[in-house]
Amino acid sequence: MAVDVTIIGAGLGGLMLARVLRVHGIPATVYEAEPSPAARSQGGMLDIHDYNGQLALKSAGLMDEFGGLVLEGRQAMRLLDPDGTVLFDKADDGTGGRPEVLRGELRQMLLDSLPPGTVRWGHKAVRVRSLGGGRHEVVFADGGTVVTGLLVGADGAWSRVRPLLSAATPRYTGKSVVETYLFDAGTRHPATARAVGGGAMIAHTPDRDIFAHREKDDTLHAYVGLTEPEDWFAAIDFTDAAAATARIAREFDGWAPELTALITDSDTAPVLRRLYALPAGHRWDRVPGVTLIGDAAHLAAPNGEGANLAMLDGAELGEALAAHPDDAEAALSAYERAMFPRSAEAATMEGGGADDPTPHDLIAAFSRPEESPQDATRS
DSSP states (O other): OOSOEEEEOOSHHHHHHHHHHHHTTOOOEEEOSSSSTTSSOOOSEEEOOTTTHHHHHHHTTOHHHHHTTOOTTTTOEEEEOTTSOEEEEEOOOSOOSOOEEEHHHHHHHHHHTSOTTSEETTOOEEEEEEEETTEEEEEETTSOEEEESEEEEOOOTTOSSGGGTOOOOOEEEEEEEEEEEESSHHHHOHHHHHHHTTSEEEEEETTEEEEEEEOGGGOEEEEEEEEOOHHHHHTSOTTSHHHHHHHHHHTTTTSOHHHHHHHHTOSSOOEEEEEEEOOTTOOOOOOTTEEEOTHHHHOOSOOSOHHHHHHHHHHHHHHHHHHOTTOHHHHHHHHHHHHHHHHHHHHHHHHOOOSOOOHHHHHHHHHSTTOOHHHHTTO
8 A cells, every 4th residue: 555544543443444455455543532442331232234245344354353253143133012012022042244243352253353452542533634735734732743645534422533624523423322231131020021122022002112232241221312402412411320211111111111110220321312414415525645534434323234234334344445455545535435326325324214213113224134133213
């Protein structure tokens, strides 16, 4: 490669890019704000699709390692009424194309596939500027800098690299989720464990829903969704866990106790996660020496596609750079030509509907081949 490759962000997309470049003998350096791989929780389950995320893993030569992470049975899915009535129940028969893994384990697998020192931890990018001629300077919070001839923003929703390419900023989607966990659920919360089943469960009404997934070690991980403006959530003191839990639970009065237990009996304090998105079809004109992957490029409301698209972005950019070792601009152009319509289609087909789905819509979605519960809630 004629230029050095600098990647900002050690999420799944950035690490996938570094790995695919490594496969082709191209060195890269990844700068990450977090001080270490274990600095924070990496989130819950991901369904890795055979039409995007798994294609990236094949490019990375990591399908065997990925297979060792898959949690059997977790593709099971069910839909419940708020009163606990089971409306739809589909077992995991092992033939699906969306095996489930834990995000943290998937990220660690990618980290383990890279040479030591590839990721520079504790490097929070605070400013990026063009030096002309396709070169850019990244300034870090500790005052350090790096100058690069090929800069990739893999730094998520609030990317510091994006302003080099686009004035777009994420906007609130109108919905937030509150994250909770129940540990040792089969023993300590048997009714809720039965309600969730062996994989994913959704209980849904207009403006309110509960999505839960069975993870490792009999853990239930839930996202409690509420369609409300940001100031509604701002009025809740989430530093007071008991008060916040009680306030959120009131919004689900009348729901079955085995479902509301996912709120009231949480073994962790409720964590608010506001949902933001970039404009649908976000794109930019080609700027020499820089591009974006993952949420930095096409942040959308959660729809089951984000992590998969980020990994595919990283893999395809890596393959493009390997195919054009002496012409980085040709590689970036080829990558963006494919990425722009792909991400726009994913946002439209999986998360772009304006209407709130009814239980009938969800059952129809679940009944289609290879439908995931995350997709169904946004179809």
